[in-house]
Amino acid sequence: MYAFNLFIFVMILLGAHSLDCNYPKGDSNFYVPMTRKAQFFLREAELMAMEATDSVLPNRQLTTKIRLDMEAIRAQFPIVRNITHRKKWAPGKLRFQSISPDDLRRINETEYGPIKIRHLNIRYRAVENTLNITYLNFPKLYNPLVLGPALLEMLGIESEPVMSIFRDGDDTIFNAETSNYIFVKGSGKCFISCEQKHFWLFMVKCNKNREVVLIKDYMVRYNTLDSPVPTDLFI
Structure with missing residues (x-):
């Protein structure tokens, strides 16, 4: 009986180490399984990191920063918590x-x-x-x-x-030069072209609580098929 229990214990340990956890290096000292929601936000951060830096693979440290910053923004400003990154x-x-x-x-x-x-x-x-x-x-x-x-x-x-051809008007953008974040909420027939977009520009402070500062908050109406992000948000 003792030998059987020992065998089960060893198999559990081996199974725990075989989990594919996908945690960025430095996030945790332990490998734990990620929920689907956590995987989604990790992939979101990876895409934002690659788009911002034009790198062939996402930088792990930058991905971790973006993921934690985005988490802080959504927690401190619930109005943008349902806005997610649009895969290009x-x-x-x-x-x-x-x-x-x-x-x-x-x-x-x-x-x-x-x-x-x-x-x-x-x-x-x-x-x-x-x-x-x-x-x-x-x-x-x-x-x-x-x-x-x-x-x-x-x-x-x-x-x-x-x-990607899916467009709902929503998007999130990381500015690698300023480390600021742009959140976009579109309205109207956004699959063709949004009639109106709401923009938020955030800065995340490098302190223990990751304090988020709202820099700009305004709406823009569009009369053309093109609805670009205003250049003054890239500051």
Whole structure:
């Protein structure tokens, strides 16, 4: 009986160490499973870090800072707690119009492999041709705006990022130059173009409580299809 209990105890310990926790380095001394909500906000911070710095992978320390700052902003200003980051492109994925088995082999031999492949064949009845599109899923959440040019320079293989078409007018932006945060809330037919947007500009102080300061808060109406973020928010 003692041997059986010891075996169960050892298996529990081994199982605990096999958990895929995805905690940024320095966040915790213990590896604990993350909830879906925590994973969502971690991915949000990773995307914001990559977009702000044009890096191929998210910087772990910057990701941690953004995640904790965003948590503080949402806690201290509940009015923006439901505003989330709008993904501009699919991380870790590229689209190819034409790619050969040799191209796949060469990509797999780089630091960015191994890759998974998904083919999409679309036949148009109006014309006698077939559009062959290949999507490559990379093992890490690479920034496609950096990965694509890197593969072109290394291997001469052309690709395109898989852009996100979902738009609800909401967004969050991290300004790497000032370390400020912009929250955007759109209203109207935002899938086409928002008729109005509400902007908040926040600064998070580097103190123990992560005190958040609201710098600007105003609304803008748009009469055109384009509804850009006002330049005066990037201060």
